[in-house]
Amino acid sequence: MRKKFLIFMYGLGLSVIAGFIVGLFYVLQSFLIEFFWHKNVDAFSRPVTNAIILLVIGIVIFLTRKHFGQLPRNFSNVMAEIRQKGTANYHTLLAQMVIPAIILVSGTSLGPEATLVSSTVLYGIWIGDKLRYVEANYAKLKKSSWLMVLRVLLIPHQYRIHREDSPEHRGIFLNKKMTKVVYFLNGVLGFSIVYNLFGEPSLIIRIGDSNWHYEKLGWMLLILLVSYAVGHVYLKVMIEIRKVIQSRIFHEVALITLGGLAIYVSSLLAPEILFSGQHNFHLFTTN
Known part of the structure; x- marks a missing residue:
């Protein structure tokens, strides 16, 4: 019982550390965007x-893709790897905490959530691997010096056991789902601490009080239907454009150049759409 409790508490410590690191990524990307672009959308056309x-970021993308692959890792690909192998490669996690923050400075509409989601999953796998090693070597660690124990507990890239790729594997806790929830919430707590320490603005935007009346609900339904239809058409168009581009442009440099040019033109002609238009969110609260 004591063994399980100590391992569980170790996992709590790792999860809050993971939350801290993910929080620092968010703070870093926020700082870089504000430093290079400022808050005034009118000053974007430079x-x-x-x-x-964009030239510097294009070079960063090319070099990092060559050495690390796509960063951040695609969430769907991560989950597919987990289903296939029982684990996922998380060796580029620290790079994933830095490179995407730099890439986001380009003004791309892909926000930090892509990195946050895949990193959360990958940190969860890393935590499981560390706990698995401690559980398997618990008796040996009890006889080791405290320096050795600290080495095992604190060195992130060593002393890990990957999850077995077999249906018989049950992990080290009887109630794995509850443990995952607790660790996840603990990580969110760590993220929130960093988020608030650095004074990041709230993720919740209050639009204001509603003035809709019952007789206007018909218009609301119409707006929702039209919005859905427009969004569906837009999605189809984007898929077709992507197919055309992928069928004609194969070289990575050409793809990066095309993306950079698209963002560059947008920054001059329609800077309001950069960063998914988040610089215009304040208009929602304007009376």
Whole structure:
């Protein structure tokens, strides 16, 4: 019982550390975006400055994809790897905490949530591997020096046992789902602490009080239907455009260049759409 409790508490410590690191990623990308683009959307149209920023980021994307692959890792690909192998490769996690933060400075509409989601899953796998090692070597660690124990507990890239790729594997806790929930919430707590320490703005935007009346609900339904239809058409168009691009452009440099040019033109002609338009969110609360 004591063994399970100590391992559980160790997992709590790892989960809050993971939350801290993910929180630092969010703070970093927020700082970089504000540093290079400021908050005033009217100042986004800077032909030379924007070109330099996008050129540097394009080089970063090319070099990092060559050495690390796609960063951040796609969530669907991570889950597919887990279903196939029982685990996933998380050796580029620290790079995933830095490189996407730099890439987001480009103004791409892909926000930090892509990194947050896949990183949360990958950190969960890392925590499981560390706990698995401690559980398997618990008796040996009890006889080891405290320096050795600290080494095992604190060195992140060593002393791990990957999850077995077999249906018989049950992990080290009887109630794995509850343990995962507790660790996840603990990680969210760590993320929230960092988030608030650095004074990041709330993720919740209050739009204001509603003035809709019952006789206007018909218009609301119409707006929802039209919005759904427009969004569906837009999605179809984007899928077809992607197919056309992928069928004609194969070289990675050409793809990066095309994406950079699209963002560059947008920054000059329609800067409001950069960063998914988040710089215009304040308009929701304008009376």
